[in-house]
Amino acid sequence: MAYTTIDKPADYFNTKLYTGNGGTQSITGVGFQPDWVWIKSRTEGYGHSLFDAVRGVTKAIASEGTGAEYTFSTGLTAFGSDGFTLGSGTVVNNNSQNHASWNWKAGGSASSNTDGSITSTVSANTTAGFSIVSYTGTGSSATVGHGLGVAPKFMIIKNRSDATNWNVYTTVIDGSMDYLYLNLTDAKGNSSASLPTSTLLNLTASNDVNGSSDNMIAYCFAEKQGYSKFGSYTGNGNADGTFVYTGFKPAFVLLKNANGTYNWNIQDNKRDPYNPVQGHLAPNNSAAEADSSSYYVDFLSNGFKIRNNLAVWNGSGNTLIYMAFAESPFVTSTGIPTTAR
DSSP: OOOOSOSOGGGTEEEEEEEOOSSOEEEEOSSSOOSEEEEEESSSOOOOEEEETTTOTTEEBOTTSOOOOEEOTTSEEEEETTEEEEOSOHHHHOTTOEEEEEEEOOOSSOEEEOSSSBOEEEEEETTTTEEEEEEEOOSSOEEEEOOOSSOOSEEEEEESSSOOOOEEEEOTTTSSOEEEETTSOOOOEEOOSOOOOSSEEEEOSOHHHHOTTOEEEEEEEOOBTTTEEEEEEEOOSSSSOOEEEOSEEEEEEEEEETTSSOOOEEEETTTSOSSSBOEEBOTTSOOOOEEOGGGOEEEETTEEEEOOOOHHHHOTTOEEEEEEEEEEESBOTTSOBOOOO
């Protein structure tokens, strides 16, 4: 059996919940200095706000729309050693309202990467399999270095300069390159882009991912035993739904029915610390958190189990894709199994 090399996943990914104060506040308890912070109001229909250390503080993008990057001077104003600091912006810090933040650790300060035909600026964490890649598009087929040392399975790319869709590229269904849009409910399409390599992303001439002279950002994810799992499963259309083996107890799951026009969904172990997990938020819309018995999912010691027959999670014969990050590995680096929740 292959054991994890990450015994404490919370050193690299963590969900942090907080209550807004309408002024300024420091959010601590993340456990590390985050390089990518994704914030959503749970109680109000405000949009998602995504910040990263490569683009810099106050630079936000909303996942539910096509809008370009914008300056949010009262949004995330600093990255700290144990979290981040917020200004008074209502989207991220409305007084007395509940918010969720999902936090990933990349490689801290970015450096130049000349592996591709386009020079990129990369913050890469090869241990956790996550990199943030900034580059300027050429408008024609090109390559760009991602810094991971292994081929990523999920790539989320946004044109920062133009109003374009969020492109999600993945190889998890059958090994070929598929794409979806994070801001839309559309089913998957087949991409003409070549597969990523251990060093490079292959870019088409699409304005979404390679607009001429446009600023671009890519979030790249490679799978790591016991910490992250990116895959697909087939729905059975039954309330006794599919079990998905990840090799760890999940802390966070992002999933999408790739065959139909259904919402994306995020569920995590902090908004629902006990089974069933049923509070969900959708990256493609600004709706407040929904909490319904129709949405049951169980987070188990070695994966997750669908407990509903809804097509969005479990459409009969449908292919669903997911990204999952660990709360704890099923088996530690010393071979000790963890317990179920």
